[in-house]
Amino acid sequence: MNVLKTIFIGGPVGLAHALREAWIARRIRSTATLMDRERALHREHMAQLRAELDALCNRQVSSTARATSFWKGLS
Numbered sequence: 001m002n003v004l005k006t007i008f009i010g011g012p013v014g015l016a017h018a019l020r021e022a023w024i025a026r027r028i029r030s031t032a033t034l035m036d037r038e039r040a041l042h043r044e045h046m047a048q049l050r051a052e053l054d055a056l057c058n059r060q061v062s063s064t065a066r067a068t069s070f071w072k073g074l075s
Contacts, residue, residue: 002018
């Protein structure tokens with residue numbers, strides 16, 4: 001019914017405009033979906049990097065503590 005109404009009111013130009021608007025709306029939805037996927041992937045990757053950074057910081061603290069106790073033991 002919408003297609004017939006569009007043709008009746010706007011003629012072929014109205015139909016072309018409606019098709020273009022539908023195409024643009026579909027592209028917007030598709031782009032939004034892709035952006036959501038990329039955002040989720042980015043968050044996952046950042047969580048992995050933060051975990052790796054935390055592990056490295058913990059190793060550094062542990063190493064510093066061992067070195068401190070070693071030098072205190074010598075004096």
